[in-house]
Amino acid sequence: MRRKIPSTNALIAFEAAARHESFTEAAKELSLTQGAVCRQIAGLEDFLGVRLFGRFRRGVKLTEAGLSYSRQVGARLDEVERDALSVMARQGQGAALELAVVPSFATKWLLPRLGGFLEDHPEVTVSLDTRTRPFLFDETGFDAAIYFGDAGWPGTQAQFLMRENPVPVCSPRLVAPRKRLKPADIAKLPLLQQSTRPYAWRQWFAALDMDVARDMTGPRFELFSMLAQAAICDMGVALIPPLLIEDELAAGKLVVPCAHAPMSDKAYYLIYPDHKAETATLQAFRAWLDGEASRYRTAAGLD
Secondary structure (H helix, E strand, C coil): CCCCCCCHHHHHHHHHHHHHCCHHHHHHHHCCCHHHHHHHHHHHHHHHCCCCEEEECCEEEECHHHHHHHHHHHHHHHHHHHHHHHHHHHCCCCEEEEEEECHHHHHHHHHHHHHHHHHHCCCEEEEEEECCCCCCHHHCCCCEEEEEECCCCCCEEEEEEEECCCEEEECHHHHCCCCCCCHHHHCCCCEEEECCCCCHHHHHHHCCCCCCCCCCCCCEECCHHHHHHHHHCCCCEEEECHHHCHHHHHCCCCECCCCCCCCCCCEEEEEEEHHHCCCHHHHHHHHHHHHHHHHHHHHHCCC
16 A cells, blocks of 8 residues: 655655744755745645645744644654665665663763774674653664663663762862862752752762752753763862763862762663564674673772
8 A cells, every 4th residue: 555655855845944944944955946845845735734834924934733743754854864874884784783872871981982892893883862761662763772760661671781879079179278078068069950860969968867958959950961061160069970970080170079979779771672682783782781881880889
């Protein structure tokens, strides 16, 4: 049965026009005339039987249906482009591994080690994309994900990697001339918050039997890399796992004014769908990652 799918050209024109909310800017981007873009979008609206844009004297504006559809089309075109680039990179040979990763762990821990895997498996092309929240594998092209949290995703298996042991860190200038602070002193400083660990400071103080009224107040950042940079810039004290700031600590950009480092109750996991568990490429990556994580846990005293 023939698929009921709009033309690719119409979808590309619509996505560009929706992104710019302008037929003129879409035409410039795609090296088309404005009339050609108008015709493509009009044809798409006829195909769908839905108005995607409102036309006004001063320009166009997405309708509610157009806004919703543009998000879906944009995501699908991104997937098609990623698949095309993957095939082009492999030149029809070798295997590919598509990973969703939490950004700071990927940048600070995984990437410095990934060259070892690629050296042992030159036939494999590894691609990384960032995800900070759980998702459904069936709705993506990912083979696996490295995620911090709980491992109970439906229809998946999980391989434990490591827990976090966050410590308070700040610029040496913030505490100078002192080098060490008591927890009560830290409670008086600006507390930098991590949005995916909203209770981090509360848990840190609770482990010391302290109740700090302002433990959830302060500037909030989504990524640990942003949190670390804010601490380096004297904005306050941050709670960060040492595995994510080894370079900054070694360079003296950040210091640990209090060594209390309780182990987190959640962990980093490699998560993958049940139906991909026996894939040879994923099995090779799992074995390599397990070895790297085990060596790190031993060296860092996380076991």
